[in-house]
Amino acid sequence: METPIRIGVIGTGHLGKHHARILASMPGTQLVGVVDVNEAIGKPIADTYQVPFYRDFKSLDEKVDAVTVVVPTSLHYEVSKFFLQRNVHTFVEKPITKTLEEAHDLLKIAGDKQLTLQVGHIERFNAAMIRLQSLTEEPRFIECQRMGPFSKRISDVGVVLDLMIHDIDIVLSLVRSKIAHIDAVGIPVLTENEDIANAHILFENGCIANLTASRISDEVIRKLRIFEFDKYCSLDYVNQAITLRRRAEREEKIIKEELEIHKAEPLRLELEHFITCIREHKKPLVTIEDGKNALEVAMEILETIKAGWKNR
Secondary structure, X not given: OOOOEEEEEEOOOOOHHHHHHHHHHOOXXXXXXXXXXXXXXXXXXXXXXXXXXXXXXXXXXXXXXXXXXXXXXHHHHHHHHHHHOOOOEEEXXXXXXXXXXXXXXXXXXXXXXXXXXXXXXXXXXXXXXXXXXXXXXXXOEEEEEEEOOOOOOOOOOOHHHHHHHXXXXXXXXXXXXXXXXXXXXXXXXXXXXXXXXXXXXXXXOOXXXXXXXXXXXXXXXXXXXXXXXXXXXXXXXXXXXXXXXXXOOOOOOEEEEEOOOOOOOHHHHHHHHHHXXXXXXXXXXXXXHHHHHHHXXXXXXXXXXXXXXXXX
């Protein structure tokens, strides 16, 4: 029988509480503690799963084999570096860090110590996205929409690093071509950062991606559309659904097909993958390099947006 991987969850807010729920019941893992600076939030989670509660993440030192880092982006680097330096496998939510320099440093530490460092780009584990990856051949135009109501829980970054970065990662994984040019606009509405943004990305192979993200919308929209020479796929992340439209052979008409998707909880699949990579010494589906590449594009989009503010 395999020895359980001792794992801790750092941050038990909106997403972290689900990390704790899943890891507490996952075969092959032992949830050994949860951490949150807010005892009123973290202690009930710890009590629910009958594990110790800590206010300081350093209290998990020498108690864990792996951790999941679900704290504000500004703290990703400090927390992740602490555990990587102590030979602890680390899962860190997106974006990997707030700066490229920090991402480079984590990449080096994890590489030198041969540790699993996985970035939490959850949409890669959406059942519909997994199916779409097998359908996509040569994207020519990609349209992404990611919108939702304002939430005070994300206050240290704007909508590009909060929401759009999901679609940046997906687009980079689908196109696999260097970027030739980026145009972007965005404006603050409720915060000091951009709350709605649009990016237009031209790739060297001719593909164009148009990404829109908003955290001031009434309804939740998470959609992706991919146009190729002979077909058009529309994906709904929320409902884990794909509609495929393609030209009928020898006929001038379009066939519409709703594809069958075997739905599953993306976060559970993502965390199971993390544990598997640790046990089998495999490279994660979303590597630190992927996280760094998505962050690099996001930072260029932000620079373009802010340059536009200066010219107003």
